[in-house]
Amino acid sequence: HSTNEYSIIEGKNLTSYDFNNIGSSILISEDFADRYFPDGEAIGDIIDISGYPMKVKGIYKNPDDEIVLNTNQAILPLNLYQNVYKSSTIDNIEVEAYDTETIEKAGTAATEVLNRNLGEEYTGQFEVLDLEELQKGITGLTTTMTFLIGGIASISLLVAGIGVMNIMLVTVTERTNEIGIRKALGATRRVIMFQFLVESSMLTLIGGVLGIILAYSMITILSMVFNWAILISPWLIVIAVMFLVLFGILCGILPANKAAKLVPVEALRRE
Incomplete structure (x- = not known):
């Protein structure tokens, strides 16, 4: 999950080390922190997710002008997520274009790459949803x-x-x-x-x-x-x-x- 679109309001952001290695550091949303850590002592605390202890490294907030299409409450590195849930599948991928004029081209290129990697029998398996x-x-x-x-x-x-x-x-x-x-x-x-x-x-x-x-x-x-x-x-x-x-x-x-x-x-x- 990309953290570029989130604002870290407390603690630290995930680094390339966190994404490339199976660690235990995660980010939690501001709503999650307010609900389960009313005393404001979430950073550095250990929480249990599906039986795995994970360390809260930072708290993030969605941009005020962002249309939220999901209700995610935590961000985990991909390797950690796959290790916890014993799954190698990816439900969705977010692609960010350089500007508004290249959004459609970026989406088309991404779906072509994904569908081509699956093989000809899976043509059309991936679709693009843009705002x-x-x-x-x-x-x-x-x-x-x-x-x-x-x-x-x-x-x-x-x-x-x-x-x-x-x-x-x-x-x-x-x-x-x-x-x-x-x-x-x-x-x-x-x-x-x-x-x-x-x-x-x-x-x-x-x-x-x-x-x-x-x-x-x-x-x-x-x-x-x-x-x-x-x-x-x-x-x-x-x-x-x-x-x-x-x-x-x-x-x-x-x-x-x-x-x-x-x-x-x-x-x-x-x-």
Whole structure:
């Protein structure tokens, strides 16, 4: 296991002597040291791994910006590992390129060498896993989930819009006499239309604010239960509120237009 990507925070790193000879020196992770050596006296101590006494030579820490693909808690020289576990196999090999432009070439060259050493009957036995391919997979999954959630949200929004429109149409029908009286007293078509547009936008705004409060409460509870870190952008909430007002206006155009077109005499005749 290469130790180039690890930072030694206490003690010493493994040397070429440790890797070329069957010794007993190992490195342990910072998490391992904190868990089993709370007093901080891990360096030089002897621990038992699979019945073999091993001396802690150093404590390492993963880089803060590293994506950890495994949960290794100790680093052993290859010879020591094979002697302890009576195995000569190697599960994986990490290859480090000089720069980002040569990553793909380095991976291809490494697999060609490994597969060629196995023989023609084992062609394709080894594969390369790089972070770029992993990122593409995660990005594809995220995009799919975004479209799925967006589709569900769009359907919910359409149903909500139809509901708001129906409520406003019923309101216009029930308040026909009121509309007739207001128009008879001099209310213009623009005033009547503005009144119902404000009512429809307030209806969607109140419902949206309640939904935001409920969503924030549920997210906070889940973050406390599962110890998740949450990040909510205030700008997204502002944009959502503005969109709700606009959505309410759009849903209220038809009912407001219907109310504005009522003739005062006919409106006063209805009960």
